[in-house]
Amino acid sequence: MDNENNLFEKVSTWLRNSVMLKLLTITILMLLLLIPSAMINDVISERQNLQQEAITEVSGKWANSQEINGPILTIPLLYEYEKEGELIETIVYQYILPQKLNIDGKLKPQVLNRGIYDVVVYDSDLIVNGTFNMDFSFDENHLKEIQYDKAFLTIGFSDLRGIGNNINFKWGEESLKVESGSKxxxxxxxxxxxxxxxxxxxxxxxxxxxxxxxxxGSQDLMFVPVGGTTHVNLKSEWSSPSFKGSFLPKNRDINEAGFIADWNVLELNRNYPQSWSGRSMKDKMDASAFGVNLLNEVDDYKKAQRSAKYSVMTIALTFLVFFLVEVINKKRIHPFQYILVGLALSLFYILLVSISEHSNFNLAYAISTFGIVGMISLYALYIIKARKLVIILILTLIGIYGFVYVTLQLADYSLLIGSIGLSVILGLTMYFTRKIDWYNLQSAKQEKLADHE
Structure with missing residues (x-):
């Protein structure tokens, strides 16, 4: 009976003091904490979707993104041919693009609110002019009639609700009436x-x-380069534009007062001709569009989502500090205490998202970091009861969140910074654990317990 009790006590002691078992337990806890981390990512995605719904709703009432295409001159051609002894007539449209197209515009952005969400919209004043070269030719095979009297011009606007004035179209010396709708x-x-x-x-x-x-319009203003030479000049007070589409500005000037951008696109730069008949060039024309997107200066949800990707690293490094405290300071920490610390670390991202919805991202990050680091530090002070080790923990947590913050600010260099940061962390871990005798760690623990008894 005594032998059974001794065996039970040995097994119980081994379970309590086994380093490998503790590492296994910590690893399992980390994997379990991936569940709340995944739930946090779902919450961030849900808030992103709500933001997009707000943008869609406001844009639907104001005017959606705008794309200007044209003017395009269309001349109907009547062809007649014989098929099986019967004369058949068909109408084919000849599309003719302007030789020159110049657009000068000024964008006046404003931010509308839908609940807690901001939506960027704009008013624009556009001056459009150019030249049509009327020296064109047609496919005369089976051509019966060129219906000049039925010719028409078409100018495309993505959302007609955005037009705020009666357009006076000057064709040579004539002022022409404008009708709504595309033929x-x-x-x-x-x-x-x-x-x-x-x-x-x-x-x-x-x-x-x-x-x-x-x-x-809302957010985007795009242009299709239908001119043999297309020149677009835009000015705005918006200081954070994103130039998009198939062509970037030849010249741009962006500062706190706004931006000025110039595009110059040649016929040779795009994949459709100045004149064609029959077949549609819509896909090629849409693919050649270019313009500007009035970005909201801070997309907090994207930053929060990117920071949440580092949650595993944050939890792992914090658990590593606690584990090293156990090993070096011979202070046992219960798995439940690890769980509480892990949940506090996960809570950081919920705080970050919720606070950033009502303030700027940098302030929200600072408040969330202060709150979580303070919470964990006070809890660790009670558990570890060694101020020097708690200070090391505080510095570690501040270093982790500082590293993540810098990585978020320098998105283009995130891989470089991440790889360097992880190398430094691994090097520091190797340095601080270099004197630990891992093979004799278990026996040292048992000797200390025996001496205590």
Whole structure:
């Protein structure tokens, strides 16, 4: 009976003091803490979706992103051919693009609120002018009639609700009436139509055009480079633009007062001609669009999501400090205490998201770091009861959160900073554990217990 009790006591002592078993337990706890970390990522994604819904709702009432396409001159061609002894007539559209297209615009952004979310919208004043070269040719095989009298111009606007003025379209010396709607929906799904006069009489000439439009939109303002040469100049007070699409500005100036950007696109830079008939070039034209996105200066949810990716590293390093305290200071820490510390570390990201929704990200990060580091430090002071070790823990936590913060600010160098940081952490761990005799650690613990008894 005594032998059984001694065996039980030995097993119980081994379970309590086994370093390998403690490492295994800590590893399992870390894996279990991945569950709340995944739930936190779901919460961040949910808040992102709510933000996008707010943007969609506000944009739907103001005006959605705008893309300007045109003007495009369309001339119907009547072809006649014989098939099985029967004459068949068909209409084919000839599309003609302007030789020159110049757009000068000024964007006046503003931020609208939907609950706690900010949505960037804009008013714009655009001056559009250019030239059509009327020296064009057609496929004359089976061509019966060129219907100049039915020719029309089309200008595409993604969201017609954004047009804020009656457009006065000047065609040469004429002022032409503008009608809502597009007659070439396979090429321009939404836009306006203009009917120029005396096209046949102006053949082989160059005709100037110009118009101004006050256009509202949300976030994006895009242009399709339909001109043989397309020049776009934009000015705005928005200080954080994102230039997007197939072409970047040739010149740009961005500062705290706003931005100025110039694009210059040639016919040779895009994958469609100045004139064609029949087939649609919509996909190629859409692919050539370029413009600007008025970014909200801080996308807090993306930063919070990126910081949450470091949760495993944060938990692992904090647990490593506690484990080394156990080993070096011979102070036992219960697995439940590890769990509480891990949950506190996970809580950091919920605090970060919730506070950043009502303030800027940097302040939210500082408050969350102070709160969590303070909570864990006070708890560790009670557990470890050694101020020197608690100070080391505080410095470690501040170092971890500082490392993550710097990584978030320098997204382009995150891999470099991350690899260097992890190398430094591994090196420090190797340095502080270099004198630990891991093989004799168990026996040293048992001798200390025996002496205590």
């Amino acid at each position: 070439i929906t396979d090429l321009i799904s939404s836009g306006i139509t203009i009917y120029p006069q005396n096209i046949a009489a102006k053949k082989d000439q160059q005709i100037d055009f110009n118009f101004t439009v006050a256009l509202q």
